[in-house]
Amino acid sequence: xxxxxxxxxxRGIGRAIALRFAxxxxxxxxxxxxxxxxxxxxxxxxxxxxxSCLPYLADAASYPAMQQVVEDVLKQWGHLDILINxxxxxxxxxxxxxxPAEYERMISxxxxxxxxxxxxxxxxxxxxxxxRIINISSVWGICGASCEAAYSAAKSxxxxxxxxxxxxxxxxxxxxxxxxxGVIDTDMNRKHLTPEDLxxxxxxxxxxxxxxxxxxxxxxxxxxxxxxxxxxxVIAFDGGYI
Ligand code: NAD
Numbered sequence: 001x002x003x004x005x006x007x008x009x010x011r012g013i014g015r016a017i018a019l020r021f022a023x024x025x026x027x028x029x030x031x032x033x034x035x036x037x038x039x040x041x042x043x044x045x046x047x048x049x050x051x052s053c054l055p056y057l058a059d060a061a062s063y064p065a066m067q068q069v070v071e072d073v074l075k076q077w078g079h080l081d082i083l084i085n086x087x088x089x090x091x092x093x094x095x096x097x098x099x100p101a102e103y104e105r106m107i108s109x110x111x112x113x114x115x116x117x118x119x120x121x122x123x124x125x126x127x128x129x130x131x132r133i134i135n136i137s138s139v140w141g142i143c144g145a146s147c148e149a150a151y152s153a154a155k156s157x158x159x160x161x162x163x164x165x166x167x168x169x170x171x172x173x174x175x176x177x178x179x180x181x182g183v184i185d186t187d188m189n190r191k192h193l194t195p196e197d198l199x200x201x202x203x204x205x206x207x208x209x210x211x212x213x214x215x216x217x218x219x220x221x222x223x224x225x226x227x228x229x230x231x232x233x234v235i236a237f238d239g240g241y242i
Contacts, residue, residue, distance in 0.1 A: 001027060002024075002025060002026045002027065002081050002082075003026060003027045003028075003029070003073070003079065003080050003081050003082070004018075004026045004027070004028055004029070004081060004082040004083070004084060005028075005029040005030075005031075005069075005073055005080055005083050005084065005117070005121070006021070006028065006029070006030050006084045006086055007031045007060045007084070007085055007086050007087040007113065007117060008032065008060060008086045008087025008088060009028075009030035009031060009032060009042060009086065010030070010032030010033075010035040010038040010039045010042065011032075011035065011038055011186070011187060012184075012187055012188060012213060013086060013136065013181070013184055013186060013213050013216045013217065014030075014086040014087070014136075015038075015042055015213070016213035016214055016216060016217035017084055017086060017216075017217045017220050017221075018030050018046060019042075019045060019046065019217070020214075020217040020218065020220070020221045021082070021224075022045075022051050022053070023049055025049070025050075025051060026051060026081075027053070027054075027077060028052075028053050028054075029053070029054040029055075029056070029069070029073045029077075029080075030042060030043070030046070030053065030054070030056070031055075031056045031057070031058045031060060031066075031069060031087065032055075032058075033057070033058075033059055033060070033087070034057065036057055039055045039056075039057065040055060042055070043055045054072070054073055054076060054077075056069045056072070060085075060087035060113035060116070060117065061105070061108035061109045061112055061113045061116070062116075063116045063119075063120075066113075066116050066117050066120055067120055070117065070120040070121055074124055079124055080121055080124065080125070081130070081131060081132065082131070082132045082133075082224055083117060083118070083121045083125075083131070083132070083133045083134070084135075084136070084220065085113065085114040085117055085118070085135045085158075086136040088109060088113075088136065088188075089105075089106065089109045089110065089151075090148065090151050090188050090192065091106065091150070091151065091192070092147050092148060092193075093147055094147060095147075095149040098150060102150075103149075103150035106150040106151055106154055107150065107153065107154050109154075110151065110154035110155060110157075110158065111154040111155075111157040111158055114135050114158055114161060115161060118161075118165060118176075121133070122165075122169065122174070125169075125172070125174050126172045126174065129173045129174075130173055130174065131169075131173075131174040131175075132174065132175045132176075132177075132224055133169075133174065133175070133176045133177070134177055134179065134220055134223055134224060135158050135161070135162050135176070135177070135178040135179075136178070136179060136181065136220075137155045137158045137159055137162070137178040137179065137180040137181070137234060138152075138180055138181055139181065139182050139236055139238050139241060139242045140152040140155055141154070141155025141156040141157075141158060141159050141180055141234075142156070142159065142180055142236065142242060143242050144156075155180070158178055159180070162176055162177060162178040162232065162233075162234055163232045163233075163234065164232075165232075166231040166232025166233070167231075167232055169231075170231050170232070173228055174228065174231075175226070175228040175229075175230060175231040176231055176232060177223055177230065177231060177233045177234070177235065178233070178234045178235070179216075179219055179220060179223060179234075179235050179236075179237050180234050180235065180236045180237070180238070181211070181216060181237055181238065182205065182210075182211065182236070182237065182238025182239055182241040182242070183202075183205060183210045183211070183238070183239075183241065184210060184211050184212070184215075184216045185210040185212055185213065186213060189210070198210070204241070205238070205239045205240070205241045206239060206240030206241065207240055208239075209239070210239075211237070211239060216237065219235075219237045223235065
């Protein structure tokens with residue numbers, strides 16, 4: 001039995017990733033912050049692939065909340081083959097216009113969440129000398145973006161953490177990689193940008209468009225199919241954007 005945990009799966013990229021792995025026969029545990037209906041609707045869709053699904057409402061930035069999730073998944077399924085740290089938030093604002101509590105939350109949800117779930121899942125992977133971790137990052141973590149300083153800092157941290165943990169876990173046969181997405185067509189962008197802004201953004205991308213969530217999920221799936229010798233990498237998936 002193959003199993004995967006996807007954080008922040010109630011919509012967007014995480015949802016597409018959860019469905020992609022279900023289509024490959026994986027049992028899928030999913031988390032979301034507050035969209036209970038969307039999470040349970042996704043559970044129904046996942047189960048149509050003949051696999052089981054464990055849905056959890058849990059703040060990925062909360063260690064105790066994620067501890068409950070991981071303990072329950074390990075109790076029910078015995079192990080996790082793959083952890084996908086996808087939960088994330090963005091904000092488009094001047095750094096000095098952010099309150100400390102706002103940028104602390106940005107770091108918590110985008111970076112500490114990744115560290116928490118790795119801290120909770122890695123011991124069980126080390127015990128089996130097998131596992132894969134894929135962290136969802138952003139090209140802004142590589143090159144930085146104006147008005148996204150806290151987000152860029154968090155995603156840059158995800159990159160550093162991924163490279164280091166990849167080295168730490170390679171002797172245990174566990175691969176740790178990140179995908180740095182460019183612009184994917186999800187609510188995250190629609191929330192902050194007007195349709196005109198989105199068109200202008202698409203023109204800046206050499207590929208001429210945003211990627212779909214299905215394409216993003218396919219990239220994550222393909223990364224998971226690589227030999228574990230591919231580890232500690234941050235791979236940009238951005239249509240040539242940066
Ligand atoms: P989205 O806003 O459409 O969905 C985000 C998901 O994360 C939702 O399911 C939400 O419930 C969940 N989430 C948010 N905060 C959470 C928390 N504290 N605990 C648990 N779940 C939480 O976003 P998306 O575009 O699908 O982004 C997914 C990931 O991809 C994020 O890490 C984001 O930074 C990254 N990313 C997105 C883009 C893009 O263009 N959309 C580009 C680069 C990177």
